Amino acid sequence: MALLEIKDLSIQFSTDEGVLHAVDNLNLSVDQGKTLCIVGESGCGKSVTARAIMGLLPIPPAKITSGSVVLDTKDLLGLSEKEMRALRGNDIAMIFQDPMTSLNPVLTCGYQIQESLHIHDKITKKEAKEKALALMKQVGIPEAEKRFSEYPHQFSGGMRQRVMIAMALSCKPKLLIADEPTTALDVSIQAQILELLGTLKKSSDMAMIFITHDLGVVAEIADEIIVLYAGTVAERGTTKDIFNHAAHPYTLGLLESVPHISKEQEHLTVIPGTLPDPTDYQPGCRFYERCTFHSDLCKKDPVEEEITPGHRVACFHYRLKDQQY
């Protein structure tokens, strides 16, 4: 059974320009010990989905209009704020994009790590400190005793992200949501953080939802991938399915736009056009305007079709792919 199962989730925001459809009828599930990558460009609904799982959407203006988010057997959307608080940082933890601003600048890193221990496990201060120190060592922070009482500004970007990870892991979550945790870091540090997350995940058997727009990162850590476009799923499958047998024109476009070190390129390949206006979606495929394959078929709403077991695509033209490429 899946650890987390999202069914038919739709999220809207009311804005001055009208109702913004952030996520439409999203289905996904994550198994214990697996990593699901959610890929897509800015504004496709990745982070909103993560916030919805955490119960951290600002309501209003956000509104969950349909669906369920089930962790184990509990529907998170039906929980009270108090019940949700007991889960947050405990069963589900989250790490954020920018470790520079996501840590509180006026509290010591040690305090920030032990705070969730303090809240969720009823343990003494001394025990919490010992646990926090052990966590700091586990995530690879050298001289943990000394650094325990230091402030975030005394840490480098990579070390800060390690502090964030230690914080998230402190209560041994079943599910870790990582919202672009490497985007703000140097490439060499990125690799270190990804490796750390990989090792930690293996040793603790937790599930991970990894949100990113960086396909290079995805290839390294994903078990399964969901490609989101304009709040809907374009394609989903295993890492192999997506990287070797991509079927959706949008996925193909994303893969094309990754620069290759072996190829000499004058310009980077881009997908022409921009995301459609999320307050004014037309019926039919949302990728229509930017798609090279579009035809009258695409004026109908696409549904996900299974190509091979587990590999699904929401496109009428995926069968044409072999002829076109």
Next chain:
Amino acid sequence: MLSYIIRRIIQAIPTLFGVTLVTFIVFNVVGGDPVYQMVGKGAGQKEIDALRRELGLDRPLYQQYFFYLKQITTFDFGRSYATKQKISQMIKEGMGPSLSLAVPAFFFGSILGIIISLLVALYRGKLFDRLTVVLSVAGMSVSVLAYIIAGQYYLAYMSGLFPISGWEPGLRGVPFLVLPGLIWVIVSLGSDVRFFRTVMLDEINQDYVRTAYAKGLGKYRVLFRHVLKNAMIPIITRLVIAIPFLYTGSLLLENFFSIPGLGSMSINAINSSDFPVIKAITFIGALLYVGGNIVTDICYALADPRVRLK
């Protein structure tokens, strides 16, 4: 830290020196002759000269200035022209009534302002927030005189809840201080809440607040442990800057409520061209202001670990 404080105190000396120069020039050089005012119309030249000699105003300016500097450094400001009392004694006596009104009103008002703005930030956009903003603007817009007159008429004269005015030393003075204190709090609350609210809203949208919520913290813990400590820097700035002004009390409140504090004393001194008194009050004000700035810097370092005093 200690060497920083010492350095800041040394740096303050030129500032204070400048203050003495300015006050001296304003009063002794361009301020007109106090002697004419003191002796009144129809006094003879002999009388005027005698008084001048007595006050030391016949001596060259540089000598007068050194005499003034000597007074300042020994905190012996001479005697008042008007009452012939020793000024240091007058200040000592006036400080009690002033501080007994200003200090409680200031602390109560500031703490209330911080708490209200935290709650407002929590309920942003809700009725409580909007109501507070409207009331703050209304509170800021109405002159303190209106509060004084309305308070004295309705709360003191009509309903007899408080004495209309007056002062007594010790605990017996407390009833006299309630109404002016209340007015002080109301007047300061308006602008304080507006300012603190902006500071809090700025902080509450920061990423670290989201992190704190993601850890499963409740909103009060987030507010008091995480947000308030970050908001302290601008709050400290605003509060510490206000502290030096506490010693002069409120000119208007003391005057209307007949509280014999430094505020009343200043107004009387200005009315009677009592230059030595005004000079003394100005200088002590400047001294406290410079001191307040140093205290602010130290508070920064205590509130924010990123500030290193070097």
